[in-house]
Amino acid sequence: MSVIKVMVKLANIVAGVACSMLNKKDKTYSLRVSPPSVFCSTNAELVSPNLKIQSSYAQTTFGPIFLGIGFKKGLEAWI
Amino acid sequence: MDINIINPLIVSFTEILPQIGFQSVERRSLSLIGSTLDYDGVLVHISLVGTLRGAILIGMSLESAKQFASKMMMGMPVMEFDSIAQSAISEMGNMVCANSCTQFSLAGISGLDISPPILLIGCNGQATLPVPQTIAIHFSVDGIDINVYVGLVQVTI
Numbered sequence: 001m002s003v004i005k006v007m008v009k010l011a012n013i014v015a016g017v018a019c020s021m022l023n024k025k026d027k028t029y030s031l032r033v034s035p036p037s038v039f040c041s042t043n044a045e046l047v048s049p050n051l052k053i054q055s056s057y058a059q060t061t062f063g064p065i066f067l068g069i070g071f072k073k074g075l076e077a078w079i
Numbered sequence: 080m081d082i083n084i085i086n087p088l089i090v091s092f093t094e095i096l097p098q099i100g101f102q103s104v105e106r107r108s109l110s111l112i113g114s115t116l117d118y119d120g121v122l123v124h125i126s127l128v129g130t131l132r133g134a135i136l137i138g139m140s141l142e143s144a145k146q147f148a149s150k151m152m153m154g155m156p157v158m159e160f161d162s163i164a165q166s167a168i169s170e171m172g173n174m175v176c177a178n179s180c181t182q183f184s185l186a187g188i189s190g191l192d193i194s195p196p197i198l199l200i201g202c203n204g205q206a207t208l209p210v211p212q213t214i215a216i217h218f219s220v221d222g223i224d225i226n227v228y229v230g231l232v233q234v235t236i
Binding site: 033 | 170192
């Protein structure tokens with residue numbers, strides 16, 4: 001359980017910092033980070049039909065790690 | 080977690096499903112579980128941000144998901160849970176959660192946003208939600224068993 005909590009914290013920090021950087025770049029983004037959920041399974045498929053995900057894979061000392069980034073356009077900024 | 084928090088979601092579920100081709104939506108049971116839940120089959124995950132934060136999960140078995148997608152597509156047979164069926168199920172999740180934001184707004188909780196739906200397909204999986212307690216609602220929709228898990232907390236901004 002504590003491993004899951006560590007992963008939750010790591011994901012939250014990464015997404016939170018990225019969100020702040022993007023919001024600083026363009027205030028109209030108004031991005032917000034939702035609280036992270038964790039899914040564990042030996043053989044699972046993750047699908048998001050409305051999103052195009054940019055995948056990044058990296059090798060760490062502890063094994064491979066995957067980062068997927070996908071944004072969906074929300075309301076149009078008109079101001 | 081306040082139990083009344085699920086009412087807008089139940090209203091949304093019973094309002095939206097008849098619009099997409101389902102005749103009966105029956106609420107069977109209600110239970111309070113912890114932050115971790117087991118799933119087998121398909122799970123639609125949608126996050127909520129705003130004055131209410133957390134996640135809504137809609138779970139069903141793979142066979143139920145095929146039947147559900149078939150009904151949404153006017154009875155077209157669904158042999159495989161392919162991309163069209165996946166899109167249909169995630170769209171249902173999107174419609175229900177988007178409408179629940181409207182229902183929350185009518186109940187005085189406004190400014191909510193939902194994330195795009197994510198579909199998890201697998202067996203013997205485990206999901207951990209970012210809340211201490213989750214409410215599980217069991218629905219029977221035209222005889223198809225569906226579990227809705229609501230893990231939301233109210234925050235003051």
